[in-house]
Amino acid sequence: MARQISNKFNRQVLYRVIAIIGISILILFTISCNQKDKTEVVYDSAQDAYEAGDYEQALTQTEQILADDPENSAAYLLRAEINTATGDYELAIADCSSALTHDPDNYDAYLGLGHAHLELGESDNALEDFTKAIELRPDYFHAFCERGIFYWRTNEFDLALSDFNAAVALAPTNPAAYYNRGLVYHHAGELDLAILDLNKSIEFNPNHADTYTEIGAIYREKGEYERAVEYCNMALDLSPDSDLALYTRGLSYETMGNYDLAVTDFTTAIMLGSEIENAYYLRGRISL
Numbered sequence: 001m002a003r004q005i006s007n008k009f010n011r012q013v014l015y016r017v018i019a020i021i022g023i024s025i026l027i028l029f030t031i032s033c034n035q036k037d038k039t040e041v042v043y044d045s046a047q048d049a050y051e052a053g054d055y056e057q058a059l060t061q062t063e064q065i066l067a068d069d070p071e072n073s074a075a076y077l078l079r080a081e082i083n084t085a086t087g088d089y090e091l092a093i094a095d096c097s098s099a100l101t102h103d104p105d106n107y108d109a110y111l112g113l114g115h116a117h118l119e120l121g122e123s124d125n126a127l128e129d130f131t132k133a134i135e136l137r138p139d140y141f142h143a144f145c146e147r148g149i150f151y152w153r154t155n156e157f158d159l160a161l162s163d164f165n166a167a168v169a170l171a172p173t174n175p176a177a178y179y180n181r182g183l184v185y186h187h188a189g190e191l192d193l194a195i196l197d198l199n200k201s202i203e204f205n206p207n208h209a210d211t212y213t214e215i216g217a218i219y220r221e222k223g224e225y226e227r228a229v230e231y232c233n234m235a236l237d238l239s240p241d242s243d244l245a246l247y248t249r250g251l252s253y254e255t256m257g258n259y260d261l262a263v264t265d266f267t268t269a270i271m272l273g274s275e276i277e278n279a280y281y282l283r284g285r286i287s288l
Contacts, residue, residue: 049061050081077096089117090116092116111129148180178201179197198214217248232246246272
């Protein structure tokens with residue numbers, strides 16, 4: 001009888017211990033989920049602030065996340081994007097490197113590194129980073145675009161076209177791929193191909209003023225000045241403060257002999273704070 005009572009008591013104790021452990025696990029799981037939910041809410045808020053251009057708020061919230069979770073790769077990458085947007089490229093590199101410490105195969109981190117290195121003029125590092133991002137994710141549209149821009153800046157037009165061709169194949173409705181390939185065609189002297197791509201970009205994004213300006217510049221090079229003015233007008237309808245559109249239209253007016261209109265465009269561009277130094281020269285030349 002005593003043994004039966006002892007066994008019964010032991011089972012009761014065991015059941016209580018199991019119950020306590022189960023409750024403890026449930027409590028810890030609930031706390032973990034709540035913490036995760038809280039982190040996600042703060043991250044989403046920081047992302048919204050970043051996209052709205054409120055970099056100070058976005059930075060404060062990402063730092064709040066990292067204070068609670070120093071291994072949060074997504075938060076490091078978001079802070080890297082913020083630092084890139086504000087021109088703090090060294091800080092962006094540090095954040096991308098921190099993200100890779102916790103997630104060595106994070107292709108987004110390599111893309112961020114490449115962009116920051118490119119802006120700092122560190123070409124070899126930038127190329128290595130973009131290529132690594134593509135190795136980790138062979139269908140990475142943004143990495144092909146970024147590496148294509150790198151090749152375009154270094155006048156390696158064939159390699160740039162290869163990357164933008166890949167980007168177009170990966171995202172055939174993305175206007176950025178056509179726009180960038182159009183820029184490469186323009187600088188390579190393939191003006192008709194450039195116009196085709198830029199018009200394709202407009203098909204998918206009719207509200208990008210720079211695309212119209214670029215087409216206007218190409219038509220000016222082709223000697224079709226009225227069409228150049230037409231496209232610059234469309235650019236200025238979308239972005240009245242576009243100094244490049246004003247400058248390009250001014251060049252067309254000057255060639256057409258509409259000197260008053262040309263001077264007006266060059267003057268407006270200058271008043272807008274244009275960094276196009278040639279606008280001063282051309283205005284002065286016409287005024288002589």
